[in-house]
Amino acid sequence: MATTPITLATVLEKYEPVIGLEVHVQLLTATKAFCGCSTQFGAPPNTNVCPxxxxxxGALPVLNRKAVEFAVLAATALNCQVRExxxxxxxxYFYPDLPKGYQISQFDKPLAEHGYIDIKTAAGPKKIGITRLHMxxxxxxxxHDGLPDSADKSSVDLNRSGTPLIEIVSEPDIRSADEAYEYLTNLKEIILYTGVSDCNMEEGSLRCDANVSIRPKxxxxxxxxxxxKNVNSFRFIKQALDYEILRQFEVLESGGQVKQETRLYNSNEGRTYSMRSKEQAHDYRYFPEPDLLxxxxxxxxxxxIVSTLPExxxxxxxxxxxxxxxxxxxxxxxxLTRTMADQFESAAKQAKNPKRVANLVQGELIGRLKAKGLEIEQSPISMNGVAMSADLVEAGTISGKMLKDLYDLAFERGEDFPAIYEKEKPQQISDTGALEKIIDEVIAANPKQLEQYRAGxxxxxxxxxxxVMKASKGAANPALVNELLTKKLEG
Known part of the structure; x- marks a missing residue:
């Protein structure tokens, strides 16, 4: 890269990026695509294998029916046309981790084609086409590491070999790294809703390769x-694409030509490196798999299959x-997740005010979960507990301050809201006489502020x-406090 910083805005004045994405998604089946071996992640190396x-x-593949059903579900959710x-x-191709010497895939007649994903951009909604989805x-x-005898040696774990995949190939409709990020986020969200994959990038359940070029406007x-290739997070994919756009701009502006090649992204350095030239890539010599109908x-x-597709x-x-x-x-x-949506709807249907439930989930529950590094499934407060707390606030039984304190206790003790409330049983002070006494004491103790109020x-x-809330230890009814205070101060 040149020493003089070049911004993306500078590039986009003259050039337009063209990006296409190839996403591999492991299907969440119990067994592999063409045999009965387990797909369990994390098993000791080379234990989930068979001939x-x-x-x-002489070993013959047998197609996993559940993998087909999952692939059809995903294709339908992505608006693809499923071939009969x-x-x-x-x-x-030859590679050490491919023991057959070939990969069973689909070529000219894939399972599904012509789909799309809707994304939001700064300019408004946009459709990103999906060329094909195949199995x-x-x-x-x-x-390449972790070997006891020598760091110069590599080993191969074939547990993953044969795990069923779908490959989702987009049209070259993406025009920025931000659009690519939005596309991938929406794609992952849709796949997770269908339940066909856990999309865990750390475990390799979702992997993405990006093709990027630029052309004069x-x-x-x-x-x-x-x-x-080999980018292990959406954030890094965005960074890699931005880097590539800038790199290709500098090559063209200096009078050079961009090479058709495969590059690897180094997240520590924030840059890509050449891996191999595409001109020297293997001819895959596709031909129909003779062992499968x-x-x-x-x-x-x-x-x-489609009848099982969730909303x-x-x-x-x-x-x-x-x-x-x-x-x-x-x-x-x-x-954001199907579990969260399911749980929210369960609570909203019980509560008197669904909007308050939504506010509590976002304002009180999610923040605490993030602070503790927990997912919604690990929350000590159930959605039923959220609904109960929403109703207590709605009825004026507890104040917002009390609710916060009870939520803190629930997370501290790892107990659900109903149990914490039953033990603590805080009661909001709504007795007019008791509140007027506290208000009179507060006003008497603060003559300067009283003078300021009456001065306008x-x-x-x-x-x-x-x-007043401090004096009542947060137990006073805020609405009633406001009403009584106004009368006293105006009087």
Missing amino acids: VCLGMP RSIFARKN EDDAGKSL GQEQFGTKAEV PLVVDTKWRDE LPEARRKRMIAEYGITDGDAHTLT KKTVIGFFVGQ
Whole structure:
């Protein structure tokens, strides 16, 4: 990179990025794509293997029906057209973690095509096309460290070999790293809702390769692309794409030509490095897999599969906004995961005021979960507990301050809200006589602030409210305090 800093804004004045993404998603089946071996992650190396996934001569693959159902579910959720008849093919190449010497994939007749994902951009909504979604089996994993005898050796773990995958290939419709990030975020969210994968990038359940090029503005022909591989987070993919756009700009502006190549991203350095030239890449010599019949997903089977598809995030947001009167921001937060959405709806249907439940989830629950590093499933306060707390505040039984204190105790002790409330039983003071006594004492103790209020500085009432709440240890009914204070101060 040049020593003089070049910004993306400078690049975008003259060039347009063109980005396409290839996303591999491991399907959450109990067994592998073409054999009965377990797909369990973290098993001792080379223990979840058999002659089929080891590529032993004469071993014959048998297609996993559940993998097909999961692939059809994902394709439908991504608005793809599912083919009635698709063909498995052998993708031939040699690599140490591919014991068969080929990968069982799909080539010219994939399972599904012509889908799309809607994303939000600064310019408004945008559709990103999906060229195809096809099935394949995963390779093993090469390990380059952790060997006791020599750091110069590598080993291979074939537990992952044969795990069912879907590959989702986007159209080159993405025009910025921000759009790529939005596309991947929406894709992951949709896949998680379907339940076909856990999309755990750390465990390799979701992997993404990015193809990126730039072209002069107004030019229809694509520029020469570079492929960026092995990026293990969406944030790093965004950083890698931004770097590549800047790198290619500098190459072209200096009179050079961008090479068609595969590059690796180094997250520590924030830059990509050349891995290999695409001109020297293998010819995969695809041909139909002779050991597998064509995959036929007829209308009856497809309808049975699609009938299990849950309500997807965007549709659910729209319905929740209409049904519970919550904002678009509320709906977005509450549908980030299917579990959170399910639990919120369970609580909202019980509570008197669903909007208050939404506010408590966002304002009180999620913040505490993040601070503790917990997921919604690990929350000590259940959604039933949130609903109960919302109703107590709604009825004026407890104040907002009491609720915060009870939530803190629940997280501290690891107990649900109903149990904490039953033990503590705080009661909000709504007795007019008791509150007037406290108010009189507060006013008498603060003559200067009383003088300021009566001189026209009405905002001082906030000071008095705070003092009354402090004197009552947060137990006073805030609405009643405001009403009584106004009368006293005006009198």
